[in-house]
């Protein structure tokens with residue numbers, strides 16, 4: 136999404152046992168590059184998600200610790216560590232070392248939040264998933280406010 140390739144520290148936290156949900160547009164885009172959906176997508180619960188192989192995303196190269204489809208990776212991967220958690224709302228996954236960086240770039244965070252909103256709207260349409268928009272909006276406002284006040288400090292970021 137907003138971050139450049141070079142910022143990722145390849146800790147692999149987001150690609151191990153991935154639960155990444157795929158949008159229709161993700162599946163279409165990745166398929167256009169020659170990958171068969173049966174190779175990378177599977178229905179788990181109510182969602183179609185990225186497949187795991189040997190406990191990691193099928194697109195992760197464990198040797199190089201790189202995503203092999205980085206330029207065309209799913210929108211959810213682009214947005215990470217920005218996530219929506221039921222009952223909590225919008226948050227930055229403190230497991231990701233980039234969370235701290237986001238909090239120092241409020242403009243980019245704002246752009247990411249808009250993209251996350253679009254992602255959630257797609258989930259509602261494609262999966263009949265129900266988003267708590269009141270919670271989304273309040274948690275979004277609070278995250279942006281923390282960013283602007285520079286009050287955020289994550290214990291698990293370097």
Ligand code: SF4
Pocket residue numbers: 149150153155185192193194195196201202203204205208209212
């Ligand atoms: S598509 Fe790439 S970034 Fe997304 S989980 Fe798989 S390896 Fe990680």
